[in-house]
Amino acid sequence: MSALQDQSGSTAGVVVSGVTKLYGATKALAGVDVAFRRGVVTAVVGANGSGKTTLLRVVSGLLDPSSGQVEGPSGRPVTGLTSAQDAGIVLVPQEPTLAGHLTVWQNVSLGRPEAASGPFLRDRAARRFAAEHLEGLLPASVLDQVTSTLNKSSRQLVQLAAAMARKPIVLMLDEPTAVLDEDGVLALHALIRRFVGEGGTVVIVSHRLRDVLELADDVVVLRNGLVNHTGPVTPQTEHQIVRLLSAEERDNRPAHRPDRGHVVLEASGLRGWRGLSVDHLQVYAGEILGIAGQSGSGRSRLASVLAGAHPAEGQVAVEGSTFKLGSIRSAQAAGVAYIPEDRQVTAILGNQSVSANLLVGREDGVIRRGPFRRRAAERQEAADLIDRFEVRPRDPDRHAALLSGGNQQKLVVGRALSRKAKVIVADEPTQGVDASARGAIHAALASAAAEGSAVIAVCSEFEELFELCDRVVVVRDGAVVLDRPIAQVSQDEVLASSLGSHLPDSVEENPS
Numbered sequence: 001m002s003a004l005q006d007q008s009g010s011t012a013g014v015v016v017s018g019v020t021k022l023y024g025a026t027k028a029l030a031g032v033d034v035a036f037r038r039g040v041v042t043a044v045v046g047a048n049g050s051g052k053t054t055l056l057r058v059v060s061g062l063l064d065p066s067s068g069q070v071e072g073p074s075g076r077p078v079t080g081l082t083s084a085q086d087a088g089i090v091l092v093p094q095e096p097t098l099a100g101h102l103t104v105w106q107n108v109s110l111g112r113p114e115a116a117s118g119p120f121l122r123d124r125a126a127r128r129f130a131a132e133h134l135e136g137l138l139p140a141s142v143l144d145q146v147t148s149t150l151n152k153s154s155r156q157l158v159q160l161a162a163a164m165a166r167k168p169i170v171l172m173l174d175e176p177t178a179v180l181d182e183d184g185v186l187a188l189h190a191l192i193r194r195f196v197g198e199g200g201t202v203v204i205v206s207h208r209l210r211d212v213l214e215l216a217d218d219v220v221v222l223r224n225g226l227v228n229h230t231g232p233v234t235p236q237t238e239h240q241i242v243r244l245l246s247a248e249e250r251d252n253r254p255a256h257r258p259d260r261g262h263v264v265l266e267a268s269g270l271r272g273w274r275g276l277s278v279d280h281l282q283v284y285a286g287e288i289l290g291i292a293g294q295s296g297s298g299r300s301r302l303a304s305v306l307a308g309a310h311p312a313e314g315q316v317a318v319e320g321s322t323f324k325l326g327s328i329r330s331a332q333a334a335g336v337a338y339i340p341e342d343r344q345v346t347a348i349l350g351n352q353s354v355s356a357n358l359l360v361g362r363e364d365g366v367i368r369r370g371p372f373r374r375r376a377a378e379r380q381e382a383a384d385l386i387d388r389f390e391v392r393p394r395d396p397d398r399h400a401a402l403l404s405g406g407n408q409q410k411l412v413v414g415r416a417l418s419r420k421a422k423v424i425v426a427d428e429p430t431q432g433v434d435a436s437a438r439g440a441i442h443a444a445l446a447s448a449a450a451e452g453s454a455v456i457a458v459c460s461e462f463e464e465l466f467e468l469c470d471r472v473v474v475v476r477d478g479a480v481v482l483d484r485p486i487a488q489v490s491q492d493e494v495l496a497s498s499l500g501s502h503l504p505d506s507v508e509e510n511p512s
């Protein structure tokens, strides 16, 4: 960290002056003036598409601003990637940039002179170098693992170790906690506190209010590419942010659902895929079943088998008819809609329009009459979905790749929920979306259940689990270890069973 201590007494880490960024007619940044202080964590919050990622990319030299300028910690202007790197500005992006086929130690050490001789890594030195930077984030046992075999949370922590290995003075984090499990969040928070304690500057983009309130000293709220509010985090901040972010007052509570109906999905004897072992699971019409568990527990594996996205032994039936496990097509034909976890990789057709992404695969009477597609009806349906799921900008013809991360996610969710499926399997349905869209997605899942669908949602956040679901199953080591109505279980019990630990007797006697 000597680079940090070498800095002059100035309190300004980064100064952004009059920065605009245009993408054709879209003004992603419309004249941003903001300073990120040294020794301080600044949270940047705002609705999906408000310009947060664009601001981080401009500051870290990945994007040239259309006008305005950025000054780094030494007071020198940042004019591109190299000058940002020279200024010690390091970005950890939303989408991981690791080389999946390399080991963890190779990814952390890549490009570091301390670990190389010429263009080649010195294996022992590089491994030692990587181990130092991984400490406190992940156990040393992962050093030799091929990075693509790690779960998302661990990959994100490797990305963070690789960023710290670049000896940053300014650390820019774009949604770092979106994919982290609870341990990962704690490790990240500890690392950030240490780093700012030594004089570093941290800028963190996050949709999780918890990050802002627990971690940040300053907060910057962006709205439509402009700074809408900036100031210290105080006890009033939570209320202020929620008010500033919700475009309109909305009732986020799910609609009332009737009592659950008949069995819609029934799984039995599921075996395989890294120890998955579920004897029997039923999901009923009108209910939202939450799947909880630690990262790596098998919660996402179970969801993807139920959705036909991964083969396994055993059977899954929808209203009595089995479909072919491992065949999404067969599951879809049986009435299953799937919102996968890695949606930007597996679900977005980047070079297709927003409207094509929303309507892909739709063959129902709204869209088609006999052999003909109904173009006007298609446009209307796409416009309705854009409104309902708050996709921004409201442009059905825009390439999906040009949307912000949260808005791409709304496309995948909107597509799945518009099909009137019998079963909806949603893996982290609100990951990365803003507070307002989160409410819209919860309401859409609740209304699908109210109309008789069986909804299955993988929830890593307790808040979402308890707000959204009627029943919870907890998965540990590939097996269901708890299955309970949500009204009869406490957060402590869910946590304890996911960890395989026991609660003190007094708590076990009084669940809820």
Ligand SMILES: Nc1ncnc2c1ncn2[C@@H]1O[C@H](COP(=O)(O)OP(=O)(O)OP(=O)(O)O)[C@@H](O)[C@H]1O
Binding pocket: 023, 026, 027, 028, 046, 047, 048, 049, 050, 051, 052, 053, 054, 055, 392, 393, 402, 403, 404, 405, 406, 407, 432
């Ligand atoms: N390469 C691009 N081409 C065209 N428009 C873009 C491009 N990248 C971003 N935009 C647009 O710029 C605006 C700001 O996007 P940005 O990714 O900065 O938002 P964000 O606040 O990070 O959103 P999120 O919370 O969803 O990640 C959006 O309207 C987006 O559609």
